[in-house]
Amino acid sequence: MINVFNKMAFACLLLSVQIGVFAQKNVILEPAIIECRYLDRSMKDTLTGQIEADTMILRIGRNVSCFYSKDVLFSDSLKRTPNGTTKWINLMGQYAREGRSRDLLCNDSDYYYLDYPEQGQITVRTKVNNKGVEYTEERETLQWEFRDSVKTVLGFECYLAEANFRGRKWLAWYTLEVPVSQGPWKLWGLPGLICEAYEDQGQYSYSLVSFTPNPGGDIMLYNLFKSYEKKSRFEVFEALVRHRELMIEDARQSGNSWMIGHGRSPGRKELDWMR
Secondary structure, three states: OOOHHHHHHHHHHHHOOOOOOOOOOOEEEEEOOEEEEEEEEEEEEOOOOEEEEEEEEEEEOOOOEEEEEHHHHHHHHHHOOOOHHHHHHHHHHHHHHOOOHHHHOOOOOOEEEEOOOOOOEEEEEEEEOOEEEEEEEEOOOOOOEEEEEEEEEOOEEEEEEEEEEOOEEEEEEEEOOOOOOOOOOOOOOOOOEEEEEEEOOOOEEEEEEEEEEOOOOEEEEOOOOOOOEEOOHHHHHHHHHHHHHHHHHHHHHOOOHHHOOOOOOOOOOOOOOOO
């Protein structure tokens, strides 16, 4: 039997990003006035109900907001340092031996810039086959329906609303105590901060675990590649699917089929791309 450490080492080598000299530095967009952290719970296998958790950060400014994984930012920043990819692989091996490899992995590797570059737009940066790509789209307004339910989330009194968004039904608990129309991921448009949200099949959810006003620091545009190829959202999703199919085929041919697994993914959070 292949031991867990060897599996993780192979996965690290396969997933590592060789980042060279960068033509651009990170760009300060504006100071952050609020920082929220959410527990991101995603179902990885609909057959077993396996759930994996990640911590996502929402930094809100007066004009622009950014949403990203804490672990992705740490890993990407480490890989930018001299010999950073080797350092990350070694750290991943150490974490695997200690039984906490999930501390360096994530559910969502994208960087979401809300109301950027213009108000009413969203720009998403990610990578496909170790190359930077991004898409910009209009920030779709969700048609929320308000429900007569109240509960407390992290000390905030919250109210329930529901909306359909790109093939899934979402339920969100928002608070009027923080009057900003923001929330995790692409969920927004309520008269207060979204503190908790989940889709009705239980496959994806976000729960507020910390709230910090005036956190200090800035909202950064992270330039993790020399350039980002501009595509549409549909083109990016299709490219990610093709890349995964190639990885699966490579795993089969190299005798590492254990990496493929036998689970059934619930699919992307946005299902409308499957035209």
